[in-house]
Amino acid sequence: MNIDKKIADDLVANDISFVTTVPCKQLAGVIEEIDQRDDIFHIPSNKEDEGMGLCAGAWMGGKRPAIIMQNTAIGVTLNTLATLIQYYRMPLPMLISYRGELREPVACQVEMAVHTKALLAQLNIPTYHFHWQKDVEELDNILKYTFMCNKPVAILTDANFWGGYGDQ
Amino acid sequence: MIRSEILKEIAPILRDQLVVCNIGIPSQELHAIDDQPSNFYMLGTMGLASSIGLGLALAQPKPVIVIDGDGSILTNMGTLPTIANNVADNYILMIIDNGSYGSTGDQPTYAGRKTSLAKVAEACGCENVIECRDVDTGEVLQKALDSGKMHVLVVKCDSGNAKNPVITMDPVVIRDRFMKAVQA
Ligand SMILES: Cc1ncc(C[n+]2csc(CCOP(=O)(O)OP(=O)(O)O)c2C)c(N)n1
Ligand SMILES: [Mg+2]
Numbered sequence: 001m002n003i004d005k006k007i008a009d010d011l012v013a014n015d016i017s018f019v020t021t022v023p024c025k026q027l028a029g030v031i032e033e034i035d036q037r038d039d040i041f042h043i044p045s046n047k048e049d050e051g052m053g054l055c056a057g058a059w060m061g062g063k064r065p066a067i068i069m070q071n072t073a074i075g076v077t078l079n080t081l082a083t084l085i086q087y088y089r090m091p092l093p094m095l096i097s098y099r100g101e102l103r104e105p106v107a108c109q110v111e112m113a114v115h116t117k118a119l120l121a122q123l124n125i126p127t128y129h130f131h132w133q134k135d136v137e138e139l140d141n142i143l144k145y146t147f148m149c150n151k152p153v154a155i156l157t158d159a160n161f162w163g164g165y166g167d168q
Numbered sequence: 169m170i171r172s173e174i175l176k177e178i179a180p181i182l183r184d185q186l187v188v189c190n191i192g193i194p195s196q197e198l199h200a201i202d203d204q205p206s207n208f209y210m211l212g213t214m215g216l217a218s219s220i221g222l223g224l225a226l227a228q229p230k231p232v233i234v235i236d237g238d239g240s241i242l243t244n245m246g247t248l249p250t251i252a253n254n255v256a257d258n259y260i261l262m263i264i265d266n267g268s269y270g271s272t273g274d275q276p277t278y279a280g281r282k283t284s285l286a287k288v289a290e291a292c293g294c295e296n297v298i299e300c301r302d303v304d305t306g307e308v309l310q311k312a313l314d315s316g317k318m319h320v321l322v323v324k325c326d327s328g329n330a331k332n333p334v335i336t337m338d339p340v341v342i343r344d345r346f347m348k349a350v351q352a
């Protein structure tokens with residue numbers, strides 16, 4: 001299975017046509033895939049809170065958005081999640097590379113990894129963790145759930161899910 | 169002129185457009201001067217008015233006017249390259265540059281000192297960047313709307329705030345009526 005293609009297919013199948021990204025090495029493949037899709041408008045952002053602003057506007061304009069970012073960006077976006085996405089009750093699927101987990105080679109990444117789930121839980125953000133490739137089968141249901149309840153929803157994808165880091 | 173005097177003057181132009189308005193006193197002033205369902209008031213999240221407006225402009229065809237502030241642009245400076253590189257000709261970013269953080273007590277910003285937001289916007293690749301005086305705002309804004317081209321307007325004005333009540337409308341109500349205005 002090509003996970004990058006599968007993720008892009010699920011986004012398109014759920015009518016998600018506006019995707020903003022800030023890169024992570026683990027996300028390089030899926031970002032490239034999304035960039036090539038005609039049915040997705042890909043707008044790179046410079047910071048993840050900016051990206052969430054773009055997504056909020058696109059959703060109010062009638063397009064279904066998504067953001068693709070690294071878990072370190074949870075630290076950047078707490079205020080935006082609470083005072084924009086949640087306060088105005090907007091849906092936002094967040095495909096997040098979960099750096100600092102098993103098979104991580106960069107020690108600094110662990111420093112935000114240990115806070116990631118706690119922060120998401122503190123914000124009452126529904127959170128899913130993809131560890132095995134087959135976990136991606138849940139993505140379609142998670143996207144439907146997100147636009148059913150109009151909430152930000154986190155999909156954490158760790159190195160094991162992406163097939164390892166450095167040796168992939 | 170201070171921001172509220174400018175908003176009063178351009179209210180007839182704003183009335184029929186989708187407007188995304190900056191956090192704090194700017195939104196309170198616009199709400200008090202001419203509340204419209206087509207106004208999206210930011211109640212928090214300093215800095216993101218320009219991004220919300222850009223997402224909205226890219227997603228649908230109606231003109232979008234963002235009323236932003238110099239302090240908010242400085243806090244989300246990354247917005248300008250994104251705007252420049254994703255041209256939406258239905259997008260007008262109007263930065264009310266009073267050289268201060270108005271809502272929090274008029275503390276000076278760097279835009280009121282050495283930093284030119286118009287030059288920053290140009291360096292980021294934005295086209296149709298116009299810096300204008302407060303008294304010319306209405307004319308410049310109307311021209312920008314009529315041109316059907318993306319614009320960044322930097323309105324140089326005085327620091328100061330009108331006294332208005334805070335907005336007590338529920339955010340979901342603000343958002344819901346705004347989305348209905350978008351679809352209308
Ligand atoms: C993250 C964050 N920092 C600080 C504030 C406080 N704050 C609210 S509005 C504002 C000033 C905004 O200034 P500007 O965008 O220039 O608008 P003006 O009121 O001057 O028109 C500040 C500092 C905030 N709401 N959020
Ligand atoms: Mg200001």
